[in-house]
Amino acid sequence: ERKIDTAQIEQSANAIVALIEREIARGTMPEHIVIAGFSQGGAVAYQTALTYDKPLAGLLPLSTYIATKDSLIPHPANQNIATSIHHGKQDNVVPEILGQQAVAWLKQHGNTPEYYTYPMAHQVCPPQLKLIGQWLNKVLA
Numbered sequence: 115e116r117k118i119d120t121a122q123i124e125q126s127a128n129a130i131v132a133l134i135e136r137e138i139a140r141g142t143m144p145e146h147i148v149i150a151g152f153s154q155g156g157a158v159a160y161q162t163a164l165t166y167d168k169p170l171a172g173l174l175p176l177s178t179y180i181a182t183k184d185s186l187i188p189h190p191a192n193q194n195i196a197t198s199i200h201h202g203k204q205d206n207v208v209p210e211i212l213g214q215q216a217v218a219w220l221k222q223h224g225n226t227p228e229y230y231t232y233p234m235a236h237q238v239c240p241p242q243l244k245l246i247g248q249w250l251n252k253v254l255a
Contacts, residue, residue: 118181118182120181120182120185123157123158123161123181123182124161124182126158126161127158127161127162127165130149130158130159130162131162131166134147134149134162134166134170138168144166144168144169144170144171145169145170145171146171146254147170147171148170148171148172148173148174148250148253148254149162149163149166149170149172149173149174150173150174150175150176151174151175151176151178152176152177152178152238153176153177153178153207153208153236154178155178156175156176156177156178156179157178157179157180157181157182159173159174159175159178160173160175160178160179160180160181160182160186160216161181161182161186163192163195164186164188164189164192164193164195165186165187165188165189165192166189166191166192167189167191168191169191169192169195170191170192170195171196171253171254172195172196172197172198172249172250172253172254173192173195173196173197173198174197174198174200174246174249174250175197175199175200175213175216176199176200176201176238176242177200177201177202177205177207177208177213177236177237177238178201178208178212178213178216179208179212179213179215179216180215180216180219180220183215183216183219188223188224188225193223193224193225194224194225194226195225196249196252196253197220197225197226197227197228198227198228198230198245198246198249199213199216199217199227199228199229199230200230200231200232200238200242200245200246201213201229201230201231201232202231202232202233202234202235202236202237203231203232203233203234204233204234204235205234205235205236206235206236207235207236208236210231213229213231214229217229228249230242230245
């Protein structure tokens with residue numbers, strides 16, 4: 115179990131929402147925005163994307179977990195957001211079981227995430243980057 119600073123995660127998510135709103139004001143459609151994050155940034159990405167009130171293109175959490183799962187209420191606009199989760203099987207910072215728990219939580223809330231694992235620690239690897247590129251091309255097409 116981890117001690118979660120929910121207020122800080124929500125504050126960080128609000129800062130990301132401000133960036134999203136700025137991009138929308140500049141003419142970017144929210145359906146062309148993907149929220150991605152690695153490790154703690156992924157926890158913020160989950161919070162941001164799943165609670166945002168306009169449909170987004172996708173959610174890309176890497177080596178992370180849903181830190182606010184006990185309080186997070188998905189907004190209907192992004193309850194079914196395209197989600198591609200990636201995790202290292204030897205991750206000693208964020209154990210893979212937390213990634214698996216995120217998949218289960220998302221499924222319980224009506225999402226159908228893609229889930230990929232790699233023989234690596236808390237990092238990214240070339241095969242993963244290739245799949246991410248393919249996924250981005252698909253969700254941003």
